[in-house]
Amino acid sequence: MDQEFLLSLSDLVTTLNQESDEGALVVVEGRRDVRALSMLGFRGESLMLCNNHSVLDLVEKAVNYKKVILLFDFDRTGRYLTRKAISLLERRSKIDLNCRRRLRMASHGRIRYIEELGRFHEHLSSFYR
Numbered sequence: 001m002d003q004e005f006l007l008s009l010s011d012l013v014t015t016l017n018q019e020s021d022e023g024a025l026v027v028v029e030g031r032r033d034v035r036a037l038s039m040l041g042f043r044g045e046s047l048m049l050c051n052n053h054s055v056l057d058l059v060e061k062a063v064n065y066k067k068v069i070l071l072f073d074f075d076r077t078g079r080y081l082t083r084k085a086i087s088l089l090e091r092r093s094k095i096d097l098n099c100r101r102r103l104r105m106a107s108h109g110r111i112r113y114i115e116e117l118g119r120f121h122e123h124l125s126s127f128y129r
Contacts (some may be wrong), residue, residue, distance in 0.1 A: 020044020023066030
């Protein structure tokens, strides 16, 4: 396993936890994404957009948070949801795409779906031993 990627992934989860502690909401597509992030150590609040929530629900909920971190998949649906959320939130909330960009760069495009991150759980835990 690429140690540089594991370190980047660990830093990403640390950032997500810090941002969440400071009042950010992490938005993902679904339950598997939340589970994968949790397996890696994310403990903050998240919103699953595709589990009975719409982009309009996100707009309503976002006003209660200091920042909204969009962490959608890198497929066609994820890109669409990112554009849609940005267009609806840009004047209402601070939007953060940095974590999404960092993940894309660290994985060199090999990670397409956030749920895939769960498979690095054991690698990441052994990385710290």
